[in-house]
Amino acid sequence: MTGSVQPATTATAGNPIAHAAGSVTTALHGWPPAVTTAILFAAAIFVAAVLQAVLVRVIPKKVLAKHPVLTIVVRRTKSILFMFIAVILLGIVVPESPIGVRAENSVLHVLSAVFIALIGASVMVSIDVYTTYKLSRRPDNIQADVMARKHVTQWQVLRRASHVLVLMITIAAALMVFPAVRQYGVSLLASAGAAGLVVGLAARPVLSNLIAGIQIAITQPLRVEDAVVINGQWGWIEEITSTYVVVRIWNWQRMIVPLAWLLENPFQNWTRDSSELIGTVHWNVDYTVPVDKLRDKLTEIVHSSKLWSGKVVVLQVTHALATTIELRALVSARNSGEAWDLRCYVREQMIKYLQAEFPGALPKQRVEIEGQRVPEGETVLMHDHVNAD
Structure with a gap:
């Protein structure tokens, strides 16, 4: 055991942590290798926890109060910093532990993979x-602001x-x-057979939705909080993920639509360029109605309603049918x-x-009854004549 520890201690004399680990291994000579390794690992984790706490507390609270983004970074990266x-x-510590060359290589490979995973996690947290931070600066009334949406x-x-x-990269x-995995990956990439075709076809729906998300x-x-009509369902875009869109229907139900479908099929977007809309109201009334008074x-x-945007209020006769006329009102609203x-x-x-x-x-x-004349201004019900007969 002494012969295996001494070279490592000499090689790492310039590293105080490695030197301390080698000293602990030498001091615990004669102990079971598993116990010595567990003590070294526990000591390393304890020192990591202490260093993480010190680094976090080094940042003054006044600085965190002035920079809310930095506060979010510190809160989200505490565990990642500790694991780093x-x-x-x-x-x-691993090269100084008495676990043998084979176990040492395996542990170092695992630590390398974990280190890469932590880098990927750090990048995702940064994103x-x-x-x-960008979304927190949006206006409160996002429905009325096209640029914000x-x-x-x-x-x-x-x-x-x-x-x-x-x-995927991580x-x-x-x-x-x-x-072993690297060799398998190289051999899989080098093979241009049916396996590659099957994998490509299987990944096509996922990739198409990802590409569709980037296109959108x-x-x-469409944008978040846009008013849309998809397959006859009217609602608002509640969420846009990397593969699908969540539509909040007027009755509070949710409709899930794949992104690729939206790029391949037509749909209505009522608030594409502006959140303001013109609503229509129709009535069928008798020919004797005074249209001017209805217009007033x-x-x-409309002027008495807070829902009106103050731009459009129009009443028009749009159709003249056999028994009635159709009136159409146009009124504008903010959303x-x-x-x-x-x-x-x-x-x-x-x-x-x-x-x-x-x-x-x-x-x-209106019904004309032969042989009888209805005085002007009076109304005769149909069932009276039927009973009289």
């Missing part, structure tokens, strides 16, 4: 922190796509640390939700006005 320090210390959509989609890309780099982030056919009443109703509520409000108030002021203008059926 622990892996580095374990990598220094999360930066995007969170554009930026939110871009950052959310790019964040998820970056996560997938970093995860896993590939970690697996390449192990010789760049071209912006519509203006009064799709308020447009729907304003349409319902206008419809209800106009019906009340017609019932109270012009009940004769409500739709009715």
Whole structure:
């Protein structure tokens, strides 16, 4: 045992941590190798915890209070910082432990893979922190701000796509640390047979959705909180992931739509360039209705509502049918939700006005009965004539 420890101690005399580990191994000469190794590993982890606590407390609280982004970074990277320090210390301690060359190589390979995984985790945390900071600066009324919805959509989609890309690279780099896996990967990449074709076909749906996500982030056919109609379902874009979109339907249900489907099929986006909408309301009324008075009443109703955006209020006769005429009102609102509520409000108030002021203008059926004359201004019900016969 002494012969195996002395060369390592000489080689690492310039490294105080390695020198201390070698000294502990020498002092515990005669102990079972597993116990000595466990003590060295526990000491390395303890020192890592102490160093992590010291490094975190070095940052003054006043600095954290002035920089909220730095606060998020410190909170999110505490565990990663500890694991970084622990892996580095374990990598220094392992060559000084009495576990043998074969076990030492295996442990070092595992530590290398963990170190690569920690780098990938650090990159993903950095992406999360930066995007969170960007999204935190958006305005409160995101539905009314097209640029804000554009930026939110871009950052959310790019964040998820970056996560997938970093995860794939990290896993590939970690697996390449192990010789057996590296050789298998090289042989798999070198083979241009059916296996490669099967893997490519199997990965096609995932890759197509990832590419579609990047296209949506760049071209912006839809954004978060856009009002859309997809397959006859009206709702709002609630979330855009790296592979699918969550649509919040008006009845609070959720519809999941793959990103690739959105790029291959048509859909309606009511708030593509602006959140403001013009709502329409239709009525069928009798020919005797005074349209000018209805137009004045519509203006009064709309002006009294907080849902109106203050831009458009129009009443027009759009159709003349055999028994009725069709009136169409156009009213503007700040977003799709308020447009729907304003349409319902206008419809209800106009019906009340017609019932109270012009009940004769409500739709009715005219029938001519031979041999009888109805005095002008009177109404005869059909069932009276049927019973008389």
